[in-house]
Amino acid sequence: xxxxxxxxxNFPSLMVLGAMTVAGYYAGRLVNRLRMPxxxxxxxxxxxxxxxxINLLKDADLxxxxxxxxxxxxxxxxTIGSELSLKVIKRQGKELLTIIFAECLGTFAMVLVxxxxxTTITSGRADWPLSLLLAAIAxxxxxxxxxxxIQEYKARGSLxxxxxxxxxxxxxxxxxxxxxxxxxxxxxxxxxxxGTSDLIFAPAKEIMVSFFVGSGLGFVFSYMLRKISNxxxxxxLTFGFVLFGCGISSWLHISLILTNMMIGFVLVNTRHESxxxxxxxxxxxxxPLLFIFFFAVAGAHLDIYAAGSLGLLGLVYILxxxxxxxxxxxxxxxxGGAEDKIRKYLGWGLHTQAGVAIGLALIAKGDLDEISRRVxxxxxxxxxxxxxxxxxxxxxxxxxxxxxxxxVGPILAYMALKKAGEIPExxxxx
Amino acid sequence: MENIPPFLLLGGITILGFYAGxxxxxxxxPxxxxxxxxxxxxxxxxGELSKLPFLxxxxxxxxxxxxxxxxxxxxxxxxTIGSELRLKTLRAMGRGIVxxxxxxxxxxxxxxxxxIATLTWLTDGQPDWPMALIFASVAxxxxxxxxxxxIQEYKAKGSLxxxxxxxxxxxxxxxxxxxxxxAALAKTLIVADMPxxxxxxxLATMWVPVKEILSSLVIGAVLGYLFCFLVRRxxxxxxxxxxxxxxxxxxxxxSTIFHMSLILTNLVIGFVLVNTRTEAxxxxxxxxxxxxxxxxxxxxxxxxxAHLNLKALPQLGxxxxxxxxxxxxxxxxxxxxxxMVGQVEDKIKKYVGLGILSQAGVAIGLSLIVASxxxxxxxxxxxxSASIITTITATCIFFEIIGPIxTKIALTKAGEIPExxx
Numbered sequence: 001x002x003x004x005x006x007x008x009x010n011f012p013s014l015m016v017l018g019a020m021t022v023a024g025y026y027a028g029r030l031v032n033r034l035r036m037p038x039x040x041x042x043x044x045x046x047x048x049x050x051x052x053x054i055n056l057l058k059d060a061d062l063x064x065x066x067x068x069x070x071x072x073x074x075x076x077x078x079t080i081g082s083e084l085s086l087k088v089i090k091r092q093g094k095e096l097l098t099i100i101f102a103e104c105l106g107t108f109a110m111v112l113v114x115x116x117x118x119t120t121i122t123s124g125r126a127d128w129p130l131s132l133l134l135a136a137i138a139x140x141x142x143x144x145x146x147x148x149x150i151q152e153y154k155a156r157g158s159l160x161x162x163x164x165x166x167x168x169x170x171x172x173x174x175x176x177x178x179x180x181x182x183x184x185x186x187x188x189x190x191x192x193x194x195g196t197s198d199l200i201f202a203p204a205k206e207i208m209v210s211f212f213v214g215s216g217l218g219f220v221f222s223y224m225l226r227k228i229s230n231x232x233x234x235x236x237l238t239f240g241f242v243l244f245g246c247g248i249s250s251w252l253h254i255s256l257i258l259t260n261m262m263i264g265f266v267l268v269n270t271r272h273e274s275x276x277x278x279x280x281x282x283x284x285x286x287x288p289l290l291f292i293f294f295f296a297v298a299g300a301h302l303d304i305y306a307a308g309s310l311g312l313l314g315l316v317y318i319l320x321x322x323x324x325x326x327x328x329x330x331x332x333x334x335x336g337g338a339e340d341k342i343r344k345y346l347g348w349g350l351h352t353q354a355g356v357a358i359g360l361a362l363i364a365k366g367d368l369d370e371i372s373r374r375v376x377x378x379x380x381x382x383x384x385x386x387x388x389x390x391x392x393x394x395x396x397x398x399x400x401x402x403x404x405x406x407x408v409g410p411i412l413a414y415m416a417l418k419k420a421g422e423i424p425e426x427x428x429x430x
Numbered sequence: 431m432e433n434i435p436p437f438l439l440l441g442g443i444t445i446l447g448f449y450a451g452x453x454x455x456x457x458x459x460p461x462x463x464x465x466x467x468x469x470x471x472x473x474x475x476x477g478e479l480s481k482l483p484f485l486x487x488x489x490x491x492x493x494x495x496x497x498x499x500x501x502x503x504x505x506x507x508x509x510t511i512g513s514e515l516r517l518k519t520l521r522a523m524g525r526g527i528v529x530x531x532x533x534x535x536x537x538x539x540x541x542x543x544x545x546i547a548t549l550t551w552l553t554d555g556q557p558d559w560p561m562a563l564i565f566a567s568v569a570x571x572x573x574x575x576x577x578x579x580x581i582q583e584y585k586a587k588g589s590l591x592x593x594x595x596x597x598x599x600x601x602x603x604x605x606x607x608x609x610x611x612x613a614a615l616a617k618t619l620i621v622a623d624m625p626x627x628x629x630x631x632x633l634a635t636m637w638v639p640v641k642e643i644l645s646s647l648v649i650g651a652v653l654g655y656l657f658c659f660l661v662r663r664x665x666x667x668x669x670x671x672x673x674x675x676x677x678x679x680x681x682x683x684x685s686t687i688f689h690m691s692l693i694l695t696n697l698v699i700g701f702v703l704v705n706t707r708t709e710a711x712x713x714x715x716x717x718x719x720x721x722x723x724x725x726x727x728x729x730x731x732x733x734x735x736a737h738l739n740l741k742a743l744p745q746l747g748x749x750x751x752x753x754x755x756x757x758x759x760x761x762x763x764x765x766x767x768x769x770m771v772g773q774v775e776d777k778i779k780k781y782v783g784l785g786i787l788s789q790a791g792v793a794i795g796l797s798l799i800v801a802s803x804x805x806x807x808x809x810x811x812x813x814x815s816a817s818i819i820t821t822i823t824a825t826c827i828f829f830e831i832i833g834p835i836x837t838k839i840a841l842t843k844a845g846e847i848p849e850x851x852x
Binding site for chain 2: 013014015016017018019021022025067070071224231232233235236237239240241242243244245246247248250251282284285286287288289292
């Protein structure tokens with residue numbers, strides 16, 4: 001009969017996906033026994049079957065599965081948005097804003113200074129382009145890890161809602177910082193063209209368009225939801241709008257996280273609580289499965305050999321980023337007058353870093369390679385190879401440190417929530 | 431123009447399909463007809479025919495890259511069917527069900543065989559047996575998704591509903607068997623006419639479908655027991671869903687690798703579950719499933735609608751019309767005879783035949799297999815392979831739309847749809 005099982009979609013990989021789901025589920029329960037969040041187990045399974053180790057999920061499969069990441073991130077973002085009621089934002093608005101700015105800029109500053117100092121010591125001269133780019137990437141966080149931990153342990157309380165707001169909105173600020181720092185770094189590099197205005201304007205536009213499109217979708221969504229009677233229909237419309245939000249963000253090159261977050265945000269602030277409750281109940285049914293897919297695939301993406309190239313630079317990046325996030329969040333909380341447990345524990349919940357950062361590093365590397373080629377055409381061999389080196393260094397450093405942050409981040413977030421007393425007793429024991 | 435990202439399309443289709451389903455229900459038709467219409471409008475063939483190419487948002491390559499969604503949906507449908515088949519109920523009407531499945535499948539086969547043979551006899555002066563055999567071999571294949579979608583949409587309950595689940599589920603096995611048998615026979619007939627060729631061993635060819643069915647049953651059972659063992663210790667409701675998806679994926683992958691029936695394999699998993707675990711647990715799994723099935727159906731049927739190739743319709747021809755009439759007559763008449771022999775309730779006897787006319791992807795798949803096998807068997811083989819693909823593609827448009835509508839009518843007349851769902 002049909003002898004080629006590889007026609008169209010790669011089916012054996014569907015089987016691997018199934019096995020990954022079942023294995024991930026049990027690995028999650030196993031690591032729960034060790035008092036760690038289940039997503040660590042999902043990532044371990046992905047790491048195990050991924051290209052780094054037994055290679056059941058090959059690089060090509062991972063590329064084909066990239067859509068799962070986007071869908072999952074879309075759902076995560078809607079979830080975040082639907083936790084952000086205007087009431088909370090009005091009450092805590094100044095506080096939240098201060099925290100977000102402090103932790104993003106704090107991280108940026110710490111890593112900038114750290115890398116600049118390190119390069120001064122090792123090569124006698126601060127490498128500002130490298131420091132700027134790494135510092136900008138450092139401020140990006142990965143909301144999925146934090147949200148997965150919150151949902152797994154059914155955490156509730158002021159720290160939880162602050163975490164939602166911070167990991168959600170700091171994506172916007174991270175885009176701005178990256179655009180800004182990138183613009184300056186490019187000016188500092190030899191052979192760059194064009195001014196900086198475009199590079200600052202472009203990310204600002206990206207954020208504005210995301211907010212605008214997301215709110216538009218959100219209003220249509222919540223208008224449509226009003227007329228629905230059947231619980232299953234909520235899932236259909238939510239799913240439809242998340243897919244739409246993901247698709248439109250990649251089409252218009254806007255932030256997937258901000259766009260989908262706005263959908264949830266508009267929903268929660270225009271409809272009754274009981275309706276929002278019904279939507280999140282339906283989401284609660286499929287989120288656990290999505291988290292298994294998402295984190296197992298993320299685990300498979302982790303390049304374990306990259307850990308070897310971590311080096312001193314990576315260590316400085318890790319320490320600088322952690323100090324910046326924790327210190328910045330603390331400073332922001334103090335300045336914004338946040339309550340005690342937020343001051344103490346918020347910083348611990350913000351360390352995850354994953355796909356978004358690697359994406360930014362890839363953008364940087366692509367552009368730097370381009371610049372390096374252009375410089376070479378002008379005959380400046382030394383400068384060209386230096387630019388190329390910066391691109392490679394950024395990518396390997398971010399890839400290697402993500403390995404660390406993606407594992408340590410959720411564990412720290414779990415510990416923060418637990419110490420703050422926001423995890424119900426029975427869930428902590430599970 | 432830049433390529434539209436598939437998500438945007440899928441998201442748009444989900445929302446449009448949802449509302450098309452609501453609108454079509456105002457006309458007393460099952461929502462899946464609305465889903466299919468949305469897919470049809472946005473699919474590749476409508477835009478081309480209507481000279482409105484901007485409508486064709488879903489292109490052939492999109493459909494191909496999304497075909498995994500169809501397989502997943504069919505897997506979930508088969509699992510659902512299996513989990514509705516309680517041995518206790520089946521035993522009560524067991525003989526009747528077996529008789530119906532045998533009679534409707536062979537009925538469709540024989541009536542189509544006779545009709546096409548007569549038609550070719552009238553037009554060409556002598557019956558074209560290989561061609562009649564090939565058309566007849568595809569006729570018993572049914573499309574369980576349409577029937578199941580209608581049952582679930584209207585929350586139908588009762589003996590006819592159970593009979594429908596059992597018939598559309600298990601007749602996939604018999605259809606594979608009949609297809610394998612008839613295709614092998616047709617091949618032998620054609621090759622025997624060709625000078626100087628070696629006749630393939632008929633028994634060896636027959637072994638293929640038997641192996642396919644047996645391995646589906648065995649692997650499905652093994653997966654089913656494993657699933658039941660694991661599902662016992664689950665704590666949260668959402669975790670049932672995780673395990674179901676995991677096992678359905680594994681079964682789909684294995685079915686492709688080992689050339690098994692994905693419907694039978696997944697059906698057996700559900701079957702083992704429902705017959706070895708407590709009702710409370712089965713209900714919890716069922717609840718989780720029923721919350722995602724409506725969405726699965728929207729995606730499945732809108733993609734199916736986009737696959738419908740309207741350009742095949744003008745080529746329907748006399749063969750197509752005869753095929754449609756003969757297949758419908760064979761299935762309805764056959765299940766009536768089976769129901770009489772098996773002595774089932776009156777309402778099942780009257781209406782089960784109406785409920786099983788859907789035919790879709792599986793039949794098109796079979797016709798593609800035939801086409802690829804017969805293309806190189808001389809002029810006769812080439813003619814048959816061209817004719818089967820266009821005819822089945824065209825008749826599927828008819829069966830895929832009329833099938834679910836008739837299922838709904840059958841369930842309504844049998845009184846198995848609760849008042850408030852109508």
